[in-house]
Amino acid sequence: MIDTHCHLDRCADLAAALDHDLDAVITVATEHARLAPVLRLAESDPRVYAVVGIHPNDADEASDPGVRADVEAALAHPRVVGVGETGVDLYWDRVPLVRQLDAFAWQGSLAAARDLPLVLHVRDPQGRDDASRAAAAALSALGHRRGVLHCTNGHPELLAVALDLGWHVSFAGNLTYPKAVEVRAAARAVPEGRLLVETDAPFLAPVPHRGRPNLPGYVRHTAAELARLREVDLRSLEPILDANARSAFPLGAA
Secondary structure, three states: OEEEEEOHHHOOOHHHHHOOOOOEEEEEOOOHHHHHHHHHHHHHOOOEEEEEOOOHHHHHHHHOHHHHHHHHHHOOOOOEEEEEEEEEEOOOOOOOHHHHHHHHHHHHHHHHHHOOOEEEEEEOOOOOOHHHHHHHHHHHHHOOOOEEEOOOOOOHHHHHHHHHHOOEEEEOHHHHOOOOHHHHHHHHHOOHHHEEEOOOOOOOOOOOOOOOOOOHHHHHHHHHHHHHHHOOOHHHHHHHHHHHHHHHOOOOOO
């Protein structure tokens, strides 16, 4: 099993986070200060890979030429397998949309130039879909054909754009939440070859660990729920998920 998106640098107990029967773990940097720690983690264990970029809630950092230079330098690291997470987050309303979109365009251009997957974060305001619609338009304009909808929210327009571009769609622990209606509908509809699972650890712990810190090993709960929703056996779905992860990210041989 592969956890395609987590934040090991934010996990309180690294030994517990990695003490699982996982083939690979992708840890994601979200801001400038986390670049070096994330790269060190990717160097510390042969199962750990890194994705580096600037989160939309920290998109103001992306206007700094020094930050941009450091992110671009980090992309040359042999354990880096993607760019991000970038995107649109209007839930917290910390950074104006125009600056989030500028950071997205910059990171999208980096991913395209290096033929790396772009990892997209999208979070809408409560009861609205402003962020999803803005992200769908930006993604369509970018046109990069390698990427992952991280922790997909199931928004139909965004899903359609991503799938049309050939992107993968990743499901996190909120798939196990009964009220996540659009996410659960997407889990049934996304083509088998585009499915990924993740934890976003230490956030978004799945049932039965909801409300407690998440761990990469808990990805199996999300995979089991995905199998249940698709009415397939987990033993048959797991190798498909692993193959999809290796297709989405340059993780090397199994």
